[in-house]
Amino acid sequence: MPSKSPPQSLFGSSGIRGRVHELITGPFAIRVGLAAAQFLRKNTKNPAIMVGHDHRTTGPMITSALMSGLLQGGIPVRMTGMAPTPTIAYAAGKEGMSASIIVTASHNPPEYNGFKFHNPDGAGFSIPQQHELEQLLDTAEAVSWEEFTESSSYDAIPLHIDALLDNCEVNTSHQVVIDAALGVGGLVTPQVLQQLNAVTKILNTPPNGKNYARNCGPSKIQSAAAAEWQHFVRLDDLSKIVQTTKAEVGLAHDGDADRLLAVDNKGRVLAGDTLLALMADFYLSVRGGKVIATTVSSSSVVDHVAKKHGATVERTQVGDVFVSNLVKEHNAVMGAEPSGPFIFPEVHLCPDGPLAACKVLEFLDWAKRPLSSLVDDLPATHLLRASVKCSDDKKRPVMNTIVTVLDTWTDIEDVNRLDGVRVSFADSSWVLIRPSGTEPLIRITVEALSVQRAKKLLKDAKTALGPVIK
Amino acid sequence: MAWVPEFGTSGIRGCVPEELSPKIAWQLGLSVAINFNHQPFLLCHDNRTSSPLLSNAIASGLMAGGSNVLYGGEVITPAVSFYTRQQKLSGAILITGSHIPAHMSGIEVLGNDGAPVDRKFEQKIERLSQSNPAPVNWMNTGKISTISDVGQYWVDQVLTQGDVDLIRQRKFKVVLDAANGTAIPWLVEVIKQLNCTIIGVNMEPSPFYPGRSPNLRVKLLSQAAKMVKETKADIGIAVDGDADRAFFIDDKGRALMGDISGTLLAQIELQRHKGGTIVTPINSSNLVDDIITEHNGRVVRSRVGPPAIVAAVKKHQALFAFEESGKAIYPHLNYLSDSGLATIHLLEHLAKHETSLSTIIDGFPQYHQLKRAIDCPNELKEVVTNHAIREVKEHFTDAKVITLDGVKIIFDDGWLLLRPSGTEPVFRCFAEAQKKIRAQQLLKLGLDWIDHVLKAS
The missing domain is CATH 3.40.120.10 (Alpha-D-Glucose-1,6-Bisphosphate, subunit A, domain 3)
Incomplete structure (x- = not known):
């Protein structure tokens, strides 16, 4: 098991993220580029890198500085400009690059930015890779002037679209509403779905880095679940338009389109776990396979589905990097998290929102039933999420203390400390308390067979956390 | 090593990255953008190995300062000023080492008339960089677009x-x-x-x-x-x-x-x-x-x-x-x-x-001009120049002495100029006369003077 990154690490669960002009500045991006260059020179033969950014206003500024560092470090750069995270990561692998860096803060508010690092197979940098890179931030050196490199521009989007079309077979025309979150998913998903003969209506496009998509900044988030998704979760409009247009499904991306959420034909926003379970069922049915890879935070519904197929569910820490590695390790047929990243390893190991959108259409084709009835067939469990504020420096002591508090609870069946602490109870309910990797929050997830039990567990967990954080 | 941009007689020049680092280039871009009120800037460069990395750093700095960047890529230097002026742009940054050795490079800032900005402006940029200016709000960060006709425009116009x-x-x-x-x-x-x-x-x-x-x-x-x-x-x-x-x-x-x-x-x-x-x-x-x-x-x-x-x-x-x-x-x-x-x-x-x-x-009258350079550390240049001016004025009472730039001594049959280089750690001596032998004499005289003053300084 790789050791967890220390709390002072710049890396969160997917790359480096922060406010622009605070942590994420031009000079910092130059250092990141220089460090990545030295990392690649050391670890790869004939290193080269693909670089791109999402739709944030600060994307070009940070990307140029990053490139300056990479070129000073002697790495030839292919620059894709604005594109989804999975598009850039996919093109990097296809074009024989040694890695890709995407300048994005994913679903964080627009005044944030950051860096995601991916290997050529699409998987994000592992913890040891992140550690090595982080150490180079202060020590990396330029190559001699004869070896400075150049960048060339590259259009990654057509390549990704072709790959998606090659890997999906949809024979009927589906009615779909797409919510692109004013993000870069709008550059790929509508185009692909249209080529798959879907009749599409598109919301929140073209990309716009100045506005919060779905009018939902962090301060306006009200529901507990919304804290998990930030502006990714407000799917009211999507839900409404799916109903008024009588669409079969609504599909929503986050800002950099490595994630997908769905709304069913009745306009119900599906929990991430529900879509995860449905896609797991589909994949285990049509592609066989013995393993679904997911995280400690996902619902037990997927376990029910897997059991039906004689397959198992492997769980790891929260974060797509861990899921990608778990997929590799267990040769899993699919990997996913309830927060929306879907990994289909036959294409690549990067969570791919547009690919997931195609796969949902393929699934509907195969199931030949309305999405709502498929959802209703799943075993009913009640999963609730919440989060409480906790500054980054307090996270570790809080987690250490909360374990001792939870230990005093009754009817405990198992305590899992793989990522935060997950306590399972005899009535098959469970609670997971874990610090967010990207934000100053501690997240609580509970699941139970009855809604009363779930609510009580959530309340108990919050009550337990309150005094500990103070 | 300077950590903020400092201008010489022809923009900012130095070895990359020891003297001219991406960070300095970034700061220059930022300061220029702020000083030019966030107006769009043309950015072009020569064919040196360091040009792509420097132009990316400058582009980033310009965008951080709220300027949109028109990236013109690698292009012949006169085309950059030509384009800036004729297309009525607000200014340009040109990355070029011009004639200096290949491991070095330089940055020139051109105003809306395509001319290098004046010394006053350069000093403003230097001061601004030293004060570590704040980038603009994330919402107003600049964008970058590519223009490909800068060179062809020049060809057509010439x-x-x-x-x-x-x-x-x-x-x-x-x-x-x-x-x-x-x-x-x-x-x-x-x-x-x-x-x-x-x-x-x-x-x-x-x-x-x-x-x-x-x-x-x-x-x-x-x-x-x-x-x-x-x-x-x-x-x-x-x-x-x-x-x-x-x-x-x-x-x-x-x-x-x-x-x-x-x-x-x-x-x-x-x-x-x-x-x-x-x-x-x-x-x-x-x-x-x-x-x-x-x-x-x-x-x-x-x-x-x-x-x-x-x-x-x-x-x-x-x-x-x-x-x-x-x-x-x-x-x-x-x-x-x-x-x-x-x-x-x-x-x-x-x-x-x-x-x-x-x-x-x-058909032209013939003049013999001779040039030589003597090593002189940059920090000594000013002292040496002042010293030379003083002594030359005292010594050559019959000749016309001009102190516009260094010191020029004009004799009836030739002239001699002693001046510090603005770009290299050397002191230059120019001598000219219609007779070759006189030019040689003057050159020797000049070199002896520099030597003398250097030793005394």
Whole structure:
């Protein structure tokens, strides 16, 4: 098991993220580029890198500085400009690059930015890779002037679209509403779905880095679940338009389109776990396979589905990097998290929102039933999420203390400390308390067979956390 | 090592990244954007290995300061100022090492008229950088777009500046020594359009300048000069690394010193416009005085270096300016030296007067000019200069002493100039006389003086 990154690490669960002009500045991006260059020179033969950014206003500024560092470090750069995270990561692998860096803060508010690092197979940098890179931030050196490199521009989007079309077979025309979150998913998903003969209506496009998509900044988030998704979760409009247009499904991306959420034909926003379970069922049915890879935070519904197929569910820490590695390790047929990243390893190991959108259409084709009835067939469990504020420096002591508090609870069946602490109870309910990797929050997830039990567990967990954080 | 940008006589120059790091370039971009009120900027560069990394850093700084970046890529230097001025842009940043060694580079900031910004502006940028200015709010961060016609625009415009048909009829045979530099495609295009046969020397673009130094010196052009003779070419044209400057070789294979060709180009302009003011720095040959007065011209002497020359050009509304380094400035079109304009005007002159370059040069009075440099650390330059001025004034009471830039001592039969270089850690000595032996004497006198003052300082 790789050791967890220390709390002072710049890396969160997917790359480096922060406010622009605070942590994420031009000079910092130059250092990141220089460090990545030295990392690649050391670890790869004939290193080269693909670089791109999402739709944030600060994307070009940070990307140029990053490139300056990479070129000073002697790495030839292919620059894709604005594109989804999975598009850039996919093109990097296809074009024989040694890695890709995407300048994005994913679903964080627009005044944030950051860096995601991916290997050529699409998987994000592992913890040891992140550690090595982080150490180079202060020590990396330029190559001699004869070896400075150049960048060339590259259009990654057509390549990704072709790959998606090659890997999906949809024979009927589906009615779909797409919510692109004013993000870069709008550059790929509508185009692909249209080529798959879907009749599409598109919301929140073209990309716009100045506005919060779905009018939902962090301060306006009200529901507990919304804290998990930030502006990714407000799917009211999507839900409404799916109903008024009588669409079969609504599909929503986050800002950099490595994630997908769905709304069913009745306009119900599906929990991430529900879509995860449905896609797991589909994949285990049509592609066989013995393993679904997911995280400690996902619902037990997927376990029910897997059991039906004689397959198992492997769980790891929260974060797509861990899921990608778990997929590799267990040769899993699919990997996913309830927060929306879907990994289909036959294409690549990067969570791919547009690919997931195609796969949902393929699934509907195969199931030949309305999405709502498929959802209703799943075993009913009640999963609730919440989060409480906790500054980054307090996270570790809080987690250490909360374990001792939870230990005093009754009817405990198992305590899992793989990522935060997950306590399972005899009535098959469970609670997971874990610090967010990207934000100053501690997240609580509970699941139970009855809604009363779930609510009580959530309340108990919050009550337990309150005094500990103070 | 400086951590903020510091300007020399020709922008900011240094080794990359030790003296000119991406961080300094980023800060420069940021400060320029803030100083120019977040207006869009053209960004272009030469063909050095460090150009892409520096331009990305500057682009990032400009965007952080709220300026949109028009990225023009690798392009011949005069085209950048030409485009900025004619397309009415708010300014440009040009990354070029020009004639300095390949491991170094430089950054020049051009204003909306395409001229290098003045010293006052440079000082503002330096002060602003030192104060660590805040970037603009994330929402107002600049964007970058690419423009690809900067070089072609220059080619098209240069070709409107002379009697192209007349030149085409002459079917000149031209030796072009492009120094493996940035200029190649565009300068070749201009010369080809003039129906010239091109015999190329150092024509493979390379950031390592394998053929010769990217500088222009008569002695660096022996290969091109030989080629002119061997191929019986009409003319040789040699440019520096980014082709703002040009030297010419006559049909006898003689590479002309920059102030001789500059004087001829000045004469051509005076003939075309029937008189006017010519600006040239204090270190140019006295030849210019002879020829210019002959053609109803007035000579204004400036300090050395582009900002000083351009300031004098603007002040005196000059018709033309040149520098012994091969710079030729046509102020009504371009405040940066323009090898293309110099070429078309020279070829037009030869065609129109049905003459050869050697014939014209043989008609010029002969001056012997000698130059030498002595190592002098940058921090000593000011002391040494002041010391030299004081002592020279005391010593040469009979001669005319000018202290416009360094110290120039004018005798009846020649002159001597002692001045610190603005770009290198050396002190320069220029000596000129009509008699070779006198020039040699003066040079020795000058070198002894520098030596003496250096020791005393």
